[in-house]
Amino acid sequence: MKTLRELLRDARFSLGAVVALVLILLALLSFFSPYNPTEWRVVPRDMPPSWKHPLGTDSKGQDIFWQMTFAVRNSLALAILAAAISRVIAVTVGLVAGYSGGILDRVLMFISDGFLVMPLFLIIVMLAMLVREHMNTVNLALLLGVLGWAWDARLIRSQVLSLREREFTYTAILSGTPMRKLIFNEYSLFVMPLVFTTLINNMAWVIGMEITLALIGLTNPDIPTLGAMLRWAVSYQAMLLGLWWWILAPIAISIALFVALYLVSLGISEYLDPRARIQRVGVR
């Protein structure tokens, strides 16, 4: 609670948090939607924004505002799921590699280096193409989660390496604390904030990846996500036909989402690095 209050003192963090909250509310609104997001021609087509349809309607005959609530919900759900999967891998690899050291550390870091260096995006495209028929939110989350952990595992490992050299580790080992307990009870507390920042950055990566994959036609366009909305708008030439509200809505929302995630993660990482915090407050 105290941490949160201190974080909110940073204007950038609070701005990001407020925008994120609004987007979450938008996502929750989808449960009250009067329309089915997968059904076509439920409202008149190509209507500009009006009181009845706040963001207008598209050429498929769907209300863009309500469509948007589903898109935000699905994109957020995908991002959280994929980021959670890759967090589990990153934390496990980071903790084990950092604590055990030796040959196990070398092997794990070699694998994560490999993942860092490889053109992951191309591999994701290749795999997405192979499972195109079975592509849904869960499979996409699995795909992005399993491939997007390498950098964060490295960060967590370096944190554990520095924890290992601290006094309390020696005290704990000398007093006979088992490794499992040391890692889960002591280290996890220190690693938690780092897990949280990397989680947010990873979510932004997943959302961006989904949009890219959707634009080149590798996701299921019937599931409304930010990427799917953009893809429909682009493939119907919304820009050329003058249906600016159709293409502007998903773009504006995704910019808001990226900015919010970015500001929140910036706020947290500055909070974690006291040197940066001191410079911000101006105490010398």
Added chain:
Amino acid sequence: MRFVRRYLIPRLVQYVLVTWLGITVVFVIPRLLPSDPIESMVATLQAQGAYRDPAAVKQMVDTLRDMYGLEAGLLEQYLSFWKRLLSGDFGPSYFSFPTPVIELIGRSFPWTIGLLLTTTVLSWIIGNVTGGLSGYFTGNGMLKIFDGIVMFVRPIPYYVLGLTLVILFAYLLPLFPFGGGYTIGAQIAFTWDFIKDVLRHAFLPALSLSLLGIAVNHQTMRLIIQGVKEEDYIRYAKIAAVKEQTIFSRYAMRNALLPQITGLTLSLGQIFGGALITEIVFSYPGLGFLLYRAVVNSDYNLIMGITTISIVAITTLILIVDLLYPLFDPRIRFR
């Protein structure tokens, strides 16, 4: 000799191992999927055979079967897979049959390398200089404005930035062409006119890539140099009345650049993925655009080829940067 044993050989071993790991992943992952994707890909292609060129489909199916040797044992499949790759044979492309995949890649590769290598390196240099300046001289008003602009540019999704530039500078203000690598119909030759044409076409994609690259480098460099500024040796230098400029360029920047070199290596790795949207938005004839066409046409051979070649190209680039590293970091040279 010590350099060779402690630095060169481990790097070379790592290079070979990572390249091997990457290509093996390309081989293994399709096999881990529950439904046999190659089988279903072959089935899709055969089903399309009615209205596609039947010879192309047959050739495609043959290479897929051959490369993955669907009936043979796993080890045998793996060996034949490598044999094909080592001889540079990825089979024919499906959408521009019967051109071999390797030839299509060869045509696109120079465009991608030209555009991305230049912008990555340029934006790395510019971003680090501005980031270093604004992190070190925190009071300067001009630099503060620059920081503000960067804060705004950084989180913009790439395709939005690209589209905005096209609308602004090709549609509203027709200064630059809409897309393409050069004017259609122009002779590809090393004449001044052609080079000027290529540069004009490359300007907008390069600008969009550089803007984001500068923003990212600027911000990381700014954070790093703020940390370096608090180090004791900077204080000592100040007390010893060393000129501010000397402290900045010789002591602060030089030390802060080292972690950034690692950053450069990683962004070189992103070259192939990052170019996709740029090349689609600007229809630039590089690897990204080729990849897009491959995806749209389910050209598995082509995607395989691009992925494999990219793995080799990236690991090689990183090896080169790694080998140059001792030139910048004296600690490595003398260890």
